[in-house]
Amino acid sequence: MTKIVIIGAGFGGIAAAVELLKAGYDDLILLEKADRIGGVWRDNTYPGCACDIPAPLYSYSFALNPGWSSRFPPHQEILAYLEECAERFGVSGRIRFGTEVGDAVWDGARWTVTTTDGEAIEADVLIPAVGQLSRPSVPHLPGAETFRGVAVHTAHWSAGVPIEGRRVAVIGTGASAIQLVPAIAGRAAHIDVYQRTPPWTLPKPDRRYGRARLAAYRKMPSLMRASRAGTWLLTLVTGAAVTGNRFADRVVRGISHLQRRIQVRDPELRAKVTPDEPMGCKRVLFTNAWLPALARPDVDLVTEKIVAVTETGIRTADGVDHPCDVLIYGTGFAATEFLVPIRVTGRDGVLLEDVWREGAHAYLGVTVPGFPNMFLVYGPNTNTGNTSVIYFHEVQARYIAQAVRVVDQGGKPLEVREERSDAYDREIQSRLADSVWVGCQSWYRTASGRVVTNWPGKAQEYRRRAGRLDRADFH
Ligand code: NAP
Numbered sequence: 001m002t003k004i005v006i007i008g009a010g011f012g013g014i015a016a017a018v019e020l021l022k023a024g025y026d027d028l029i030l031l032e033k034a035d036r037i038g039g040v041w042r043d044n045t046y047p048g049c050a051c052d053i054p055a056p057l058y059s060y061s062f063a064l065n066p067g068w069s070s071r072f073p074p075h076q077e078i079l080a081y082l083e084e085c086a087e088r089f090g091v092s093g094r095i096r097f098g099t100e101v102g103d104a105v106w107d108g109a110r111w112t113v114t115t116t117d118g119e120a121i122e123a124d125v126l127i128p129a130v131g132q133l134s135r136p137s138v139p140h141l142p143g144a145e146t147f148r149g150v151a152v153h154t155a156h157w158s159a160g161v162p163i164e165g166r167r168v169a170v171i172g173t174g175a176s177a178i179q180l181v182p183a184i185a186g187r188a189a190h191i192d193v194y195q196r197t198p199p200w201t202l203p204k205p206d207r208r209y210g211r212a213r214l215a216a217y218r219k220m221p222s223l224m225r226a227s228r229a230g231t232w233l234l235t236l237v238t239g240a241a242v243t244g245n246r247f248a249d250r251v252v253r254g255i256s257h258l259q260r261r262i263q264v265r266d267p268e269l270r271a272k273v274t275p276d277e278p279m280g281c282k283r284v285l286f287t288n289a290w291l292p293a294l295a296r297p298d299v300d301l302v303t304e305k306i307v308a309v310t311e312t313g314i315r316t317a318d319g320v321d322h323p324c325d326v327l328i329y330g331t332g333f334a335a336t337e338f339l340v341p342i343r344v345t346g347r348d349g350v351l352l353e354d355v356w357r358e359g360a361h362a363y364l365g366v367t368v369p370g371f372p373n374m375f376l377v378y379g380p381n382t383n384t385g386n387t388s389v390i391y392f393h394e395v396q397a398r399y400i401a402q403a404v405r406v407v408d409q410g411g412k413p414l415e416v417r418e419e420r421s422d423a424y425d426r427e428i429q430s431r432l433a434d435s436v437w438v439g440c441q442s443w444y445r446t447a448s449g450r451v452v453t454n455w456p457g458k459a460q461e462y463r464r465r466a467g468r469l470d471r472a473d474f475h
Helices: 010-022 075-088 173-183 210-220 219-242 247-264 266-273 290-294 390-409 418-433 461-465
Strands: 004-007 028-031 100-106 109-115 120-123 127-128 152-155 167-171 190-194 299-304 308-309 313-316 320-321 325-328 343-345
Touching: 004 010, 004 109, 004 120, 010 028, 010 075, 010 173, 010 390, 075 167, 109 127, 152 210, 152 290, 152 313, 167 313, 210 219, 219 247, 247 266, 247 290, 266 290, 266 299, 390 461
Parallel strands: 004 028, 004 127, 100 343, 152 325, 167 190, 167 325, 190 299
Antiparallel strands: 100 109, 109 120, 308 313, 313 320
16 A cells, blocks of 8 residues: 655645545555644734635635635634644544654655654655745844844744734735734834835725525535635636736726725825835735725834844834834745755655755646655645635645556556656746746745746646646656
């Protein structure tokens, strides 16, 4: 029986486990470094943290949830949903918590996965599902270590972070910060928000789901399917806007412009929050509360460059010292590093970090030449800026189940052909070279500019291409 090790018990790892169990491969374990499942939904607990993709779509297609309290539910609900799915599909009992993987080595026939505690675990198939946004990125600001207040990254939030009556500094204006700031405005004595680049925003079409709707969903699951389909259509429009459709682009820009006109009366502040980068080169942010929060008298938007952190606050390029008690880094994640810090050694002793030195790449985002029987979930170029990544996870999970079947029945390792993988990578990168994502620097790109996280086309295209494993792609 094929023995399978999945690294990570977030949405991706659990999708893979469910699909493999469904296919009858039950000699599998999930190694999870934390003491709870959930990935980003376990780690991100900052005030205001919620889904920014409508939940009817941000959920497994095989486990639609009639219980969402709203279209964009808070993080606790998403975590509870995932835990419930893990339990319902028999995954929970297969997770080993507190087990962090240090390295994985292919010995020519099997993988040996070694934990940071030194335990060696053998597997025929290795499935890294560690996510793209699991490693917080904190900039190296001069003097940061001298700060005497509380400093915390949004992904390391704890209930003990003091906010009430404090002076708070928030660095960053990405998806995390735009949820956090409105949630703490009014509780803090004062908030300085440090903006390097104004983000594109759109109104968030949020709504609470009433009792009648929830009852109807329970009685008629087909209504949930309809809601999911409606959400899907909506994401097609936002997707079209950032993938070259001029009409959709104009409509979405117009809505964003109108939002600033309505929500920001002060022309000086409006100028500061008006984006100057191409729309969509970073994630477009859905929010109703961000701009009104910035317009509050107890919130200042600081656009001067940060030059240092002092013992008591932040110094900007104009020489002004901004005192603060709490410094919050909403500065994002090291998304382009993928499996770091896990050291993966493939065939002939080749290190994955060397293969990926110029930027991570994998055939269909799943499989890498030289690394037999290793299949990634949420690997390179499988992120989406406008729809649900869970859709992609499910496609990958089904692909991996097919791969495991080939391994199991053939009794031989499965390794993608280098020429197929190279041709695929050339195609993806040439399409990305014309995409909106090369229009600015973001977590989608490496320092050298290669877009390593995002899929260049529509989600349906990904499903079509990765829907059926082509045996000819492999040795
Ligand atoms: P992010 O989008 O990468 O934003 C990081 C912010 O920090 C940016 O505004 C960036 O400015 C700023 N920054 C970074 N280094 C800086 C420095 N040295 N000085 C000043 N500013 C600096 O990170 P994020 O907000 O954590 O979001 C990351 C991703 O997580 C999102 O795109 C989204 O996919 C996901 N997310 C999802 C949800 C959800 O609701 N589902 C919620 C939160 C996050 P620049 O723009 O100038 O680089």
